[in-house]
Amino acid sequence: MGVPKVHINETAREKGIVRFLFSKKAMGFLLAILLFVGMYVGLPESFHQSARLMIGIVSSAIVLWALEPIPLGLTSILTIIFMLIFNVVPTDVVYSGFASPAVFLIIAGMMLARAVNETPLAKRITYFVLARWGGNAKGLLASILVIPQIQAFFIPAVAVRTALILPIVVNVLDMIKAKPESDLRKMIMLGVAFGSTVSGTAVMTAAIGNILAVELLNEFTGITITYFQWFLYALPIWLILIPAVWILLMKLFPLKKEEADFPEVQKQMKERAKDFGKMDSREKRCLIILVFIVGLWMTEPLHGLHPSIPALIGVALMALPAIGCASWSNVVKINFDTVLMLGATLSIGYALNESGATLLLGESLSAGWIISLMANPIIAVIFILCITQIFHLAMSNVSTAVVALVPIYIGLANQAGTDPLVIVFSAALACLHGYILVVEAMPNVLVHSTGQIKQQTFLLPGFYMTVIMTAVTVIVALTWWQWLGLL
Numbered sequence: 001m002g003v004p005k006v007h008i009n010e011t012a013r014e015k016g017i018v019r020f021l022f023s024k025k026a027m028g029f030l031l032a033i034l035l036f037v038g039m040y041v042g043l044p045e046s047f048h049q050s051a052r053l054m055i056g057i058v059s060s061a062i063v064l065w066a067l068e069p070i071p072l073g074l075t076s077i078l079t080i081i082f083m084l085i086f087n088v089v090p091t092d093v094v095y096s097g098f099a100s101p102a103v104f105l106i107i108a109g110m111m112l113a114r115a116v117n118e119t120p121l122a123k124r125i126t127y128f129v130l131a132r133w134g135g136n137a138k139g140l141l142a143s144i145l146v147i148p149q150i151q152a153f154f155i156p157a158v159a160v161r162t163a164l165i166l167p168i169v170v171n172v173l174d175m176i177k178a179k180p181e182s183d184l185r186k187m188i189m190l191g192v193a194f195g196s197t198v199s200g201t202a203v204m205t206a207a208i209g210n211i212l213a214v215e216l217l218n219e220f221t222g223i224t225i226t227y228f229q230w231f232l233y234a235l236p237i238w239l240i241l242i243p244a245v246w247i248l249l250m251k252l253f254p255l256k257k258e259e260a261d262f263p264e265v266q267k268q269m270k271e272r273a274k275d276f277g278k279m280d281s282r283e284k285r286c287l288i289i290l291v292f293i294v295g296l297w298m299t300e301p302l303h304g305l306h307p308s309i310p311a312l313i314g315v316a317l318m319a320l321p322a323i324g325c326a327s328w329s330n331v332v333k334i335n336f337d338t339v340l341m342l343g344a345t346l347s348i349g350y351a352l353n354e355s356g357a358t359l360l361l362g363e364s365l366s367a368g369w370i371i372s373l374m375a376n377p378i379i380a381v382i383f384i385l386c387i388t389q390i391f392h393l394a395m396s397n398v399s400t401a402v403v404a405l406v407p408i409y410i411g412l413a414n415q416a417g418t419d420p421l422v423i424v425f426s427a428a429l430a431c432l433h434g435y436i437l438v439v440e441a442m443p444n445v446l447v448h449s450t451g452q453i454k455q456q457t458f459l460l461p462g463f464y465m466t467v468i469m470t471a472v473t474v475i476v477a478l479t480w481w482q483w484l485g486l487l
Helices: 005-020 023-041 048-066 073-087 093-100 101-117 121-133 137-151 158-175 185-197 207-223 229-251 263-275 280-296 308-319 335-354 359-366 367-376 377-394 398-416 420-432 442-449 455-484
Strands: none
Touching: 005 359, 023 101, 023 367, 048 073, 048 335, 048 359, 048 398, 073 093, 073 335, 093 101, 101 121, 101 158, 101 207, 101 280, 101 308, 101 335, 121 137, 121 158, 121 280, 121 455, 137 158, 137 185, 137 229, 158 185, 158 229, 158 442, 185 229, 185 442, 185 455, 207 335, 207 398, 207 420, 229 420, 229 455, 280 308, 280 455, 335 359, 335 398, 335 455, 359 398, 377 398, 377 420, 377 455, 398 420, 420 455, 442 455
């Protein structure tokens, strides 16, 4: 007689359960639970119950977001549920993150990206730049660095910008027969990752972490940073980092003459650019709407419209028949994991503030030497940049890093008498610029996922880029920010 089918199914189920219990997913859940219990039990007596529960929930959420045993959106939903069940703050505060203008800005930004991608506009720009400068290694790297900077103004999602250019770059490398693990392939792939990360620097809407930092600053202090102000403060850093990446990668990956020139690529890019033909009416309408949206963003000090309003106007114009350039059925196909995570992180920020947890955390962390460091604006900027970069190595998700650090930094800044605006702005920039580990930034993850580049390839260039970014920010703080009155 054969083994009964029911017995086989039960055995397989038991093996599956055992595998799960010893898997990374189970370990992630266990760590989250232990951290919740540890925070609730181990915090000082000065922390009341709501603050203990809130800090425990946030700590568990950070672990789950960082280790991803379950999808990011599902962790966000669970975080909301626990805040509601434990009644740490009123229900309207728990849901308030999803009513934030920042959430609608992200939703509109992703919808705009979908609309733009229905037209050949983004690819046309990419092929035009490559056809112009892609005939040698220097020009190809420069092109790859410049393209996402252009896209940042009208594609407000770093992952989308990276995903758009990545297949084209891989195709170009295959076209010129760049060997696996060759210096040329490493240099160009790192160019995609680092260039995409840098593209989020000066444009406030170009990175979720920027938007989240601005929203939390406004919630905790009432200070507002406009689109134009962000651009003005970050402009020198952005302009310096673009050539800095180019010089660094060219120095770290020196190429032989026969590897560095490939005029046939430039020729093929020109042919592909010609295949697009002249801009049709849809592309022209798309470009006009994008210019209109960016114009409204840049002139925010004149009309006072929150950046989400021009973005929503743009979505409506893009999808309207005869006026727009995209179908509504395609525009609404956005990543709701991102929306849920942003709404939940904002709700966490508001709940930390409402429950008094942020104030208590700030007081408990306000050691004399930290307050003395934070009292001097320049030293405070250096301290925040260094601490945030170290923290970011462990906390890979940019949004998670922002929501974990910004409330604490604001509390420390207030106690030290330092302007929280410059502290939050510095922290947001440091959270954005992750270069050393693959998991530090979405462009790194996407580039690594192609299998064309290994984690170890990121280490040395990433370390140098982190040092350069920190040094550039400090120099800009000593000069440009002081001249503008930010410091």
